[in-house]
Amino acid sequence: xxxxxxxxxxxxxxxxxxxxxxxxxxxxxxxxxxxxxxxxxxxxxxxxxxxxxxxxxxxxxxxxxxxxxxxxxxxxxxxxxxxxxxxxxxxxxxxxxxxxxxxxxxxxxxxxxxxxxxxxxxxxxxxxxxxxxxxxxxxxxxxxxxxxxxxxxxxxxxxxxxxxxxxxxxxxxxxxxxxxxxxxxxxxxxxxxxxxxxxxxxxxxxxxxxxxxxxxxxxxxxxxxxxxxxxxxxxxxxxxxxxxxxxxxxxxxxxxxxxxxxxxxxxxxxx
Numbered sequence: 001x002x003x004x005x006x007x008x009x010x011x012x013x014x015x016x017x018x019x020x021x022x023x024x025x026x027x028x029x030x031x032x033x034x035x036x037x038x039x040x041x042x043x044x045x046x047x048x049x050x051x052x053x054x055x056x057x058x059x060x061x062x063x064x065x066x067x068x069x070x071x072x073x074x075x076x077x078x079x080x081x082x083x084x085x086x087x088x089x090x091x092x093x094x095x096x097x098x099x100x101x102x103x104x105x106x107x108x109x110x111x112x113x114x115x116x117x118x119x120x121x122x123x124x125x126x127x128x129x130x131x132x133x134x135x136x137x138x139x140x141x142x143x144x145x146x147x148x149x150x151x152x153x154x155x156x157x158x159x160x161x162x163x164x165x166x167x168x169x170x171x172x173x174x175x176x177x178x179x180x181x182x183x184x185x186x187x188x189x190x191x192x193x194x195x196x197x198x199x200x201x202x203x204x205x206x207x208x209x210x211x212x213x214x215x216x217x218x219x220x221x222x223x224x225x226x227x228x229x230x231x232x233x234x235x236x237x238x239x240x241x242x243x244x245x246x247x248x249x250x251x252x253x254x255x256x257x258x259x260x261x262x263x264x265x266x267x268x269x270x271x
Contacts, residue, residue, distance in 0.1 A: 051129025051189030102136030134160035
């Protein structure tokens with residue numbers, strides 16, 4: 001017999017909490033804990049930026065290209081690396097556009113002088129377009145949200161996220177819920193599988209009226225997106241209706257996107 005045995009409480013038993021049987025508890029934790037933090041920080045609604053984690057800033061892309069051109073060994077695989085670096089520099093334009101748009105939207109939101117933090121920029125919290133969005137908000141001296149996801153390959157919370165609004169999710173579906181639940185506008189920059197998944201899920205929810213609030217969806221970079229997805233073909237083949245094309249707007253400049261988003265907010269949330 002063991003004297004003075006003091007077993008662990010279930011909610012302090014890490015082995016149990018990480019077990020298969022406790023999955024529901026982990027899911028609920030990721031659902032409930034963010035809500036408390038948003039409430040504690042007076043966060044009520046957001047502008048969400050989606051886009052590739054692989055897009056770099058102009059400064060970083062230019063630095064990598066210059067370093068590559070200085071290499072003495074320009075034989076094996078050099079041409080491929082050079083082409084990749086040039087493409088990275090070309091795409092860095094989207095990083096800078098996301099950064100500037102986030103900065104302008106944050107400045108606009110701060111000047112609303114509302115008792116709650118209205119229309120805070122939110123992102124997936126990682127690098128690329130996510131970093132650009134958080135960085136722009138920081139440069140405007142505003143708060144921003146970063147909802148990072150744990151992945152087999154390292155994805156870190158970028159340095160521009162407000163520490164009190166930095167999250168680390170395990171479950172994609174809970175992360176998506178919180179990205180969208182408070183969103184009043186969604187800005188989609190060029191990206192890959194993840195960005196496509198997020199964009200089409202939101203459009204499906206709006207189309208089927210599972211999202212019944214007014215949400216402005218801006219797809220940034222019409223040339224990229226129209227080459228990637230033939231929206232007119234979807235209409236032509238009756239996979240969607242023509243009116244479904246009105247669920248989103250294409251924008252190609254910060255000014256255009258800023259006006260579309262702020263006009264929608266004034267019409268639907270600031271009267």
